[in-house]
Amino acid sequence: MARAVRNTPRELAHALWKGWRTRPSTPTFLRELTLLPRLMARRDHGGLLRRLERLARAGIPLTVFVTGSFARGMGDWLTECRDQGHEIGAHSDRHLALPWIDPAEARRQILRCRDEVGRVVERPIAGFRAPFLLWTEPLYAAVAEAGFAYSSSIYGRQAERHGPLTELPVVFEDYPHLLAGAGPADVARLLAQLPEAAVLCLHPYAFFSPGYFEALLEALRTAPPLRPLSRRLADPSAPAWSITVDLA
Numbered sequence: 001m002a003r004a005v006r007n008t009p010r011e012l013a014h015a016l017w018k019g020w021r022t023r024p025s026t027p028t029f030l031r032e033l034t035l036l037p038r039l040m041a042r043r044d045h046g047g048l049l050r051r052l053e054r055l056a057r058a059g060i061p062l063t064v065f066v067t068g069s070f071a072r073g074m075g076d077w078l079t080e081c082r083d084q085g086h087e088i089g090a091h092s093d094r095h096l097a098l099p100w101i102d103p104a105e106a107r108r109q110i111l112r113c114r115d116e117v118g119r120v121v122e123r124p125i126a127g128f129r130a131p132f133l134l135w136t137e138p139l140y141a142a143v144a145e146a147g148f149a150y151s152s153s154i155y156g157r158q159a160e161r162h163g164p165l166t167e168l169p170v171v172f173e174d175y176p177h178l179l180a181g182a183g184p185a186d187v188a189r190l191l192a193q194l195p196e197a198a199v200l201c202l203h204p205y206a207f208f209s210p211g212y213f214e215a216l217l218e219a220l221r222t223a224p225p226l227r228p229l230s231r232r233l234a235d236p237s238a239p240a241w242s243i244t245v246d247l248a
């Protein structure tokens with residue numbers, strides 16, 4: 001059943017800040033104005049890949065959403081990520097805030113990323129995630145038309161049907177907690193509060209924050225079963241967590 005997208009004020013403020021900072025008209029130096037770990041993640045793709053491999057080896061398959069522009073520039077990286085066993089999803093073509101651009105252009109952004117990411121990964125792409133988790137209801141039609149099986153583009157606790165699509169909402173995002181200076185114990189405590197069926201949106205640059213990655217691995221050892229998102233479609237409310245990261 002379709003319903004309006006609802007965000008908490010904190011999530012909305014976060015999404016708006018990210019949307020403003022990365023819109024095309026924002027000067028580059030402002031777009032780059034961000035946390036040091038983010039810069040490290042951007043410069044150290046090899047390091048990020050090694051961390052993703054550690055997660056795969058620990059039995060933690062991720063769903064990695066990438067933009068079309070990332071797929072064009074980072075093809076080898078992406079196929080290696082796929083070969084590690086992670087699911088690859090689409091994250092629009094150029095990471096623009098889709099509700100804020102012309103609807104025809106938003107549709108092109110969705111179709112193009114499907115083609116570009118699918119071409120590199122050499123398999124159909126089942127999942128779509130909106131940039132910044134900024135979303136409006138009419139965009140579901142465009143995502144369904146593009147042939148995706150699911151979307152993970154809003155905040156929420158329950159899976160929803162939107163025509164042929166399943167929406168698997170994000171219940172947890174780590175970035176705001178990092179801003180507040182959370183340490184390893186906080187990571188574990190926050191994860192312990194999550195429901196049994198949950199989609200977690202983790203930020204790859206957070207993996208470079210001191211203590212965070214080890215704390216995450218430790219906390220996930222006692223988590224519900226970990227599944228890539230497409231393996232949750234048969235029963236989205238079954239106890240399982242999906243760990244997702246987005247790359248633009």
Ligand SMILES: [Zn+2]
Nearest residue numbers: 131132246248
């Ligand atoms: Zn993103």
